Amino acid sequence: MKVLVLEVGYIGTNCYLAVNEEQKAAVLIDPGGDADKILEIVTQHSIKIEAIFLTHGHSDHIMALDEIRQATGAKVYISEDDAEMLVKANSNLSSYMGAGRQFKPADEFYRDGQTLKAAGLSFKVLATPGHTRGGVCLVCEDIVFCGDTIFSESIGRTDLPGGSYPQLLDSIKTKILTLPDDMKLLPGHGPATTVGWERRRNPFLQ
Numbered sequence: 001m002k003v004l005v006l007e008v009g010y011i012g013t014n015c016y017l018a019v020n021e022e023q024k025a026a027v028l029i030d031p032g033g034d035a036d037k038i039l040e041i042v043t044q045h046s047i048k049i050e051a052i053f054l055t056h057g058h059s060d061h062i063m064a065l066d067e068i069r070q071a072t073g074a075k076v077y078i079s080e081d082d083a084e085m086l087v088k089a090n091s092n093l094s095s096y097m098g099a100g101r102q103f104k105p106a107d108e109f110y111r112d113g114q115t116l117k118a119a120g121l122s123f124k125v126l127a128t129p130g131h132t133r134g135g136v137c138l139v140c141e142d143i144v145f146c147g148d149t150i151f152s153e154s155i156g157r158t159d160l161p162g163g164s165y166p167q168l169l170d171s172i173k174t175k176i177l178t179l180p181d182d183m184k185l186l187p188g189h190g191p192a193t194t195v196g197w198e199r200r201r202n203p204f205l206q
Helices: 035-044 065-072 165-176 195-201
Strands: 002-008 013-020 025-029 048-053 075-079 108-110 115-118 121-127 136-140 143-147 184-187
Touching (some): 013 035, 013 143, 048 115
Parallel strands (some): 075 108
Antiparallel strands (some): 121 136, 136 143
């Protein structure tokens, strides 16, 4: 698997393309904006997006969703607990950013612990509520796409609707820190890190 990283949208969200180079197919994770930029990369690499996985439903992670979905025909996946965030501007917080965007419903809902296969790749779903009610992390090979659950030496904010600080800490400690230290964490904002680094250096987890 090759991972392409694009910084998109109005607050610099990390959008990821998990690419199966043999099949020239990919899974798109968190299309937070700049649909043209995303589609240009897809064209440049001659790849087909076979699925769109959302780590959670905040607007900065979904602003390009409908454009990408229309252009590719890919199915959209989200947790059921965050499903209403796609269709309600107040829930996805876009109404507070001056956008007021509503999106089409997801095609499929995640289940905690399930393995999803798309583009010839396997992703294990880890439910990690706390930043939102239905936040998830997605594990593929030695990489964790962790959305806004955890960042390099920080954690996701919990002061927004559906957030819970105790729940987020529990999610991180029981779902992420139980993974091998060398697992790479690709967060929704900022630089990549590893499980081991966060175990040792993240001040919120000490």
